[in-house]
Amino acid sequence: MFVDRPVGIDLGTTNSEIALCHPSERRIYLYADRFGRKTMPSAVAWDAKNASLLVGHAARARRTKGGAIVESIKRKMGQTTRTEVGPHALLPEEISAAILKELRTRFAEYLAAEAAGGSDVDMRVARATVTVPAYFDAPQVEATRRAAEQSGLEVLSILQEPTAAAIHATWKHRLGDGNFLVYDLGGGTFDVSIVRCLGGEYQVLAIDGDNYLGGDDLDRRFAERLRLDLVKRGYTLELDVRQNADDALRWSKLVHLAQEIKESLSTRDVVHVSKQDIFEDQGGESVGYDAEIGRAEYESVVGGLIDTTLDCCERALQKSRQLASVGIDGIDHVLLVGGSTRVPLVVRKVTELLAEKSKNAKPLQDEVDTCVALGAAIHAAQLGGLRIGDAAKKSRVSFLTPLAGEGKQLRLGVRVEEAPEGARTLAVRANEQPLAATAFAPGENVRLDVPLGENEENPATLALVDAKGATLAELSFALYRVRAGEARPRASALSRPSVVAKDIALEVVRAGRRERRVLLSHGTGLPAKVSREFFTVDQSGRVVLRLLQERLPIKTLVIEVPPETKVGSRVELELSCDESMRMEARAEVAGQELWALVEAPSAVRYEKVEAILALLDEAEEAGRTLWGAFGQAYHRECEKLCASIRELLAIDPDKCDAHCQKLRLLIDEFRGGEHEAMTPPMHRFEQVLDTLRRIVYRATGPLVGMDRTAWEERLTRIAEEAQRAYEASDGPAWRRLFNELQALVETAYQEELSTVRHDDPTYVARRFASVFAWASRLELDLEDFQPSATEEVRGVQLAEKERLVAWLREKCSRPLAAASGGERDVAETRRTLEQVASELERIQAALERIPSIGLVTDRGSR
Structure with a gap:
């Protein structure tokens, strides 16, 4: 006789886990090896002696022997890049399939000994729910599904990791309905999800995160600190991980040392490091390291990365406030998930900045390494x-x-x-x-x-x-x-536990140019189905529907139609996406119908240094054409990404590539795509035009010397001239009209502010909200600031950052807190707001100058 109960699997960047919920629902079987280790390293190596793959602890043991091992392959899921494993060149999903197959085999043996109790019952491991980060996009999710299928598993569902953690927390603590903020910092990825549980159903309200931020990055950041310290001691360590295999091995051993230091400092305030013969430097000298490292020193180095995760949390909370009016004060529980949440700095900051502002001041931190697999097992049991x-x-x-x-x-x-x-x-x-x-x-x-x-x-x-x-x-x-009062909550199989990670759009023709029309926007709950109506623009005999994920093509549907089909004929498109982000598209035009699975996009890889440098030059060039509020927004984000790319260029090629992708999207968003002749893009022009129209139509009198009629004539003229310029590909005329429109909107906005009665309580309330948002944004920008990798410059920049933090707290945050409490005189509140706004301007200017502290100028005084 055989028993087949579906399992839950957390396929992690650093470690992986597998679990099964017992039919009694009183306990969950979690795999542990004979040494009691509940996690299996997500590591693969080649055993030349036996001509086979090594997986797990056996593979990771090759670290100390200098053998080549593959780790953190999860970061490459969805890519077509192959990795050398012995004589084989494997896709990321093939390497992941080897990890999953090993998990299956070991867990079947474990269940035979534990669950079957020594009987002849065959405990099968054949069906599974597999988890993915909430911020995984469609190709990454689909690659995970293929990996599981290649390992011999039937995939019941793909579940987002934060949702799985919330399911386990609800089950373990017998929690009722509520809102969860799930802070998931693993080995290679960071996710934050705002999850609502209502009647056993889980709805993801908002997500944010970074697929290239995790414990590995803490290790790399501190490894760079160790490298700089060793250089000061006289070792030759100008490493080029991208081009030199020996340097890559040296760097991996430094990262491993940094990981050991991190783990030791999780339980101690000071750790003494004494390592000899770690490797030979580039001059052939044997490298040793002997030092005492304190927790405060470690936290000063990696603190910026933790601040970045909190920035993601704030963005997710902003989205959940907009969607469901759930801010931090509406969060019932903050959950800490992932092995990297053991870092004391993470626990402290999450507690102070999130948990203490929620309904429960202490975050839940249960089985951080395994709670995702445990939650997936509960969900799998309900489904299968x-x-x-x-x-x-x-x-x-x-x-x-x-x-x-x-x-x-x-x-x-x-x-x-x-x-x-x-x-x-x-x-x-x-x-x-x-x-x-x-x-x-x-x-x-x-x-x-x-x-x-x-x-x-x-x-x-x-x-x-x-x-x-x-x-x-x-x-x-x-x-x-089940005894009375002992029933545990069940996750409904009808829940919507996932959301769209990135916009899914259709390429359409507008004003003679290709533009995007978003069909499924970022944050849409899954499963989802959307229908849209479009119209033909020519009589070419075919209709081309090109679907995009953000700006990357993922599927092109071509429908053959009679050439005599009238221009303007209706085109119906239906796009459906299940909770695993598997997409299907159906299109119909002129009686012809086409159905297709939507495939994954192939991103442009930034592997060569020349391509990265060209992208940085393009980002700088794009910034020269942007000014005003849009220019400021672009420069704030662009400078952070460019600094990060330069820091990662030689030490972390995969993360460097991910940041290059983000920079590419930022340039496309503000200036237009690589091959677009007209910049900025049409959607930017339309945004500015809509903003100006709203200002004009809410004005009660003349604005910038024009009445309503004059404004309508001018806006109509600008729109018509802009459309002609766009259709004619007249770049100079297009940019002139865009600049005219941007100047008008900023002038009109300033005049609107000057005509408002400043003692009007409504105005003061709006002004308070605006200033408060500005202060909050500056606070996040300060937390997110990434200092230079150069030790001497880094110290000066961090000191300036701390000065600005104290300035913001003293001159802005405290006055705003006082102004928000109780009944206050409107005039007094307005004066406080203007003073705070003046301070914020100065702080923002100082923050923007931090990256250039100590640099020289070619404009001297004579």
């Missing part, structure tokens, strides 16, 4: 039930409902998937006594009301009986009684 069978007797039955209940009887949902020839009746028995029976047909779902015994576990059998009453096959199982 329990399957039992006997291959020899050709019988297989699935229980579709839980086997545990509180009442006197339990309603069982059962499907007979395979039965011996002649079987007609399904009977439930206990101690040879009949409990319930019903007729069935193979593949049909049936219901049986079965009396529930008084014991916690009540053994029973399921018999397949022929028309004469003869038992053709009998399968053993058990029913479980």
Whole structure:
């Protein structure tokens, strides 16, 4: 006889875990090896002696032996880049499949010993729910699914990791309805999700995160500190990880040392490091390191990365406030997930800046390494039930409902998937006594009301009986009684546990130019289906529908239609996306229909230094054409990304590539795509035009010397001239009109402010909200500031940053807090706001100058 209960798997960047929820729902089996280790390293290496792959601890042990191992492959999921593993060149999903196959094999052995209790029951590991970071996009999710299928698993669902953690927390602590902020800092990725639990259903309200930020990055950041310290001591260590294999090995050993220091400082304030013969430097000198490192020193180096995660949290909270009015004060529980949340700085900052402002001042921190797999196991049990069978007797039955209940009887949902020839009746028995029976047909779902015994576990059998009453096959199982008040919450299989990570759009023609029309926006709950109507623009005999993920093409549908089809004929497009981000598209035009699965995009890789430098030059050039409020927004984000790219160029090629992708999108958003002749793009022009129209139509009198009629004429003229310039590809005229429009909107906004009665309570309330948002944004910018990697410059920059933080707190945050409390005079509040705004301008200017502290200028005074 075999038992098949679906498992939950957390395929992690650093470690992976697998678990199974017992049918009694009282406990969860979590894999542990013979040493009690509950996690398996996500590491793969080649064993030349046996000509086979090594996976897990055996592979990671190659670190100390200098052998080549593959780690953090999760960061490359969805890419087509192959990695050398011995004689093989494998895709990321193929390497991940090897990890999952090893997990399957080991867990089957573990269950045979633990769950089956030494019996001859075959405990199968065949079906699974596999988790992914909330910020994984469609190609990464699909690659994870393929990896699981290649390992021999049937994938019941792909579940986002923060949702799995919330499911486990609810199950373990028997929590009721509520809102969770899940802070998930793993080895290679960071996610934050705002999750609402209501009646057993989980809805993701907002997500944010970074697929290239995790414990590995803390290690790399501190490894760079170690490298600089060793250089000061006289070692030759100008490493080029990208181009030199020996340098890559030296760097990996420094990273490993940094990881050991991080883990030691999680439990101690000071750690003494004494390592000899770590490796040879570039001059052949044996490198040793001997020093005392304090927790405060470590935190000063990695603190900026933790601040970046909190920036993501704030963005997620802003989205959840907009969508569902759930801010930090509406969060019931803050959950800490992932091994990197053991770092004391993480716990302290999350507690101070998030948990203490929520309804529970202390974050939940339960089984941070394994809670995702545990939650996935609970969800998998709800989706897949329990399957039992006997291959020899050709019988297989699935229980579709839980086997545990509180009442006197339990309603069982059962499907007979395979039965011996002649079987007609399904009977439930206990101690040879009949409990319930019903007729069935193979593949049909049936219901049986079965009396529930008084014991916690009540053994029973399921018999397949022929028309004469003869038992053709009998399968053993058990029913479980749940005592009053002991029932654990169940995650509904009908929940919407995932959201769209990136915009899905359609390329359309507008004003003679290609533009994007968003179909599924970032943050849309899954599963989702959207229908849109478009129209043909020519009589070419075909309709081309090009779907994009952000700006990357993911699928092109081409429908052949009669050439005489009229221009303006209706085109209907339907796009559906399930909770695993698997997308299907259906299009219909002129009676012709086409259906297709939507494939993953292939991103442009920034692997060569020349391409990266060209991108940095393009970013700088784009900044010269942007000014005013849009220019400021671009420069703030661009400078952070460019500084990060320069820092990562030689030490972390994969993360450097990810930041290059972000910079590419930023340039495209503000200035237009690489191959667009017209910059800035049409959508930017339309945004500015819409902003100006709103200012004009809410004005009660003349604005900038023009009345409403004059404004309408001018805006119509600008729009018409801009459209002609865009269609004619007249770049100079297009940019002149855009600049005219931007100047008008900023002038009109300033004049609107000058005409407002400053003692009007409504104005003061709006002004307070604006100034408060400005102060909050500056606070996040200060937290997110990434100092220079050069030690001497870094110290000066951090000192200036701390000065600005204290300035912001003293001159802005405290006055704003005082102005928000109780009844205050409107005039006094307005004066406070103007003073704070003046201070904010000075602080922002000082913040923008931090990256250039100490640099020289070519404009001297004479």
